[in-house]
Amino acid sequence: MDAAPGLVMTDPRNLYIVVDSTEHIVTLRGSERRSLALIVKPDLSIECRFPRRSSIEVIERFVRSRKNWLQRTIRKVSLRPQPVARTYEQGSRQPFLGVEYGLSLRTANNVQVRLSQGELQLACRKPASTTNVSRVLHHWYGRQAKRIFAERLSYCQQSFPRGPACKGMIVRKMKSRWGSCSSAGLITLNSRLVEYPLKVIDYVIFHELCHLVHFNHNAGFYQLLTDKMPDWQEQRALLS
Numbered sequence: 001m002d003a004a005p006g007l008v009m010t011d012p013r014n015l016y017i018v019v020d021s022t023e024h025i026v027t028l029r030g031s032e033r034r035s036l037a038l039i040v041k042p043d044l045s046i047e048c049r050f051p052r053r054s055s056i057e058v059i060e061r062f063v064r065s066r067k068n069w070l071q072r073t074i075r076k077v078s079l080r081p082q083p084v085a086r087t088y089e090q091g092s093r094q095p096f097l098g099v100e101y102g103l104s105l106r107t108a109n110n111v112q113v114r115l116s117q118g119e120l121q122l123a124c125r126k127p128a129s130t131t132n133v134s135r136v137l138h139h140w141y142g143r144q145a146k147r148i149f150a151e152r153l154s155y156c157q158q159s160f161p162r163g164p165a166c167k168g169m170i171v172r173k174m175k176s177r178w179g180s181c182s183s184a185g186l187i188t189l190n191s192r193l194v195e196y197p198l199k200v201i202d203y204v205i206f207h208e209l210c211h212l213v214h215f216n217h218n219a220g221f222y223q224l225l226t227d228k229m230p231d232w233q234e235q236r237a238l239l240s
Contacts, residue, residue, distance in 0.1 A: 172191060210228065
């Protein structure tokens with residue numbers, strides 16, 4: 001049997017499929033399971049698990065039938081924040097608005113955090129304590145995120161003069177999303193976005209504002225997002 005368009009057998013353990021103009025390898029794994037399943041992993045690799053008795057024709061047909069699901073899931077997984085191993089000793093690199101600053105620590109009775117001379121300067125009573133430095137920085141990043149996101153949301157909303165308005169904004173840490181939009185019009189943004197350039201922050205905000213018009217990721221949603229930010233795909237690619 002010939003492989004279906006866009007789905008090619010490469011060897012007995014893999015299939016090759018094109019999703020969103022990108023080539024993907026689907027790794028085949030037989031098991032004692034009773035049904036077929038597709039899995040998209042955090043690194044965007046794809047795995048198809050199937051009962052050992054399944055024929056390649058059945059597997060190909062199953063993968064082909066799930067192509068739209070693969071498209072949606074790959075996009076969703078690609079937007080998930082990745083865990084970051086952060087250190088807080090003298091000279092460690094701290095990202096802020098797309099720039100990495102060296103952390104400069106000193107002892108002081110009063111807590112102070114500021115950007116100066118290419119450094120993120122932090123003063124506190126116990127600068128040798130990574131736990132204490134982490135707590136101070138987390139608080140500082142949170143304050144900056146709320147201020148900057150409010151400014152960017154106001155800016156981005158100007159592109160929707162006749163559209164539904166955002167009813168409010170929440171800033172908090174999220175494990176699996178950069179942003180979300182509720183049916184009530186409330187937008188939630190991941191505080192970690194403040195580590196990225198302003199255009200990346202704008203992309204996430206535009207993404208959520210477009211959901212006020214198209215709640216699902218349909219063709220109309222992506223057309224509207226492209227109208228508001230033509231280079232949104234470039235900005236999305238910077239998220240990690």
